[in-house]
Amino acid sequence: MVTDRALVHMARYRQLSWYSKETGGQLFGNASPSEVVVLTATAPYRGDQRCRTSYRSNSEAAQRAIDEQAGEGHLYLGEWDTHPEDHPNASGTDFDAKTKLKRASSTRLTNLLMVIQGRASGERGLAFHSFGVDGLTRWQVHRNIPCDEEDRVRKLRMKWAAVRS
Numbered sequence: 001m002v003t004d005r006a007l008v009h010m011a012r013y014r015q016l017s018w019y020s021k022e023t024g025g026q027l028f029g030n031a032s033p034s035e036v037v038v039l040t041a042t043a044p045y046r047g048d049q050r051c052r053t054s055y056r057s058n059s060e061a062a063q064r065a066i067d068e069q070a071g072e073g074h075l076y077l078g079e080w081d082t083h084p085e086d087h088p089n090a091s092g093t094d095f096d097a098k099t100k101l102k103r104a105s106s107t108r109l110t111n112l113l114m115v116i117q118g119r120a121s122g123e124r125g126l127a128f129h130s131f132g133v134d135g136l137t138r139w140q141v142h143r144n145i146p147c148d149e150e151d152r153v154r155k156l157r158m159k160w161a162a163v164r165s
Contacts (some may be wrong), residue, residue, distance in 0.1 A: 003029075005114040006041040006127075010117040013044070014125065015052075021053035023048065024081025025067055027113055028074040036113070040069065041080050041092075054093065055081050077131075080111030088118035088127045090136060 006027070013023045025043020029036065036066040044050070045061035057079075067075050081094075094114065111132035128139040 001036065002038040003040075006038045009041040009069075010080050010082075010115065011121065011125075012118055013082050014117055014119050014121075015082050016119055019052075020082075020083050020084065021050040021052055022084070023050055024055050024057060025055075025078060026069075027068040027077040027080055027115065031075055031076050031077065036077060038113070038115075039074060041115075042069070052084060059091055076112075078115070080115040080117060082117045085118050086120040087124060088116040090116060090127065090129055091140070092115065 006029075014020075015022065024042040025041055025045070027038050027041055029039035031037070042065045042111040043057060043062070045058040046066075047058035047061060049056040049058075064152065083091075085087075094116070114129040114131055114136075116127040116129075118127065130137050130139065
């Protein structure tokens, strides 16, 4: 599941003009054996390296966000970034960067998330991946599956069906 708050944050940075630069940040929330809930998407940060088709987060600012979110009881779940295409796909650069990140990260999770926000709105403009020891897996996203009424935080429930990239 991904909260509306996290989705709105990422969508705000869609690369809608020819001069828009890639940006991104980190994903935080909770995880159990049966469900991952992305509560927050952070960044961009001052000092990020941003170009039209590449992005690198300011590692010191990202670590501060990780520490702050951990203090609030949230797990570091992965990374998000934008691509200047309507329906985004992970690039070789994305895969290489996330592989290095996974090796360098000390986390309790065996897989991390990678969300790419494209130019299209809604779920059509999103690409969800997980990456870990088995490599990169792309997930299909479906919207409009209702949440329990007792859930006080409006969440977008995403039904994921694994599709190997």
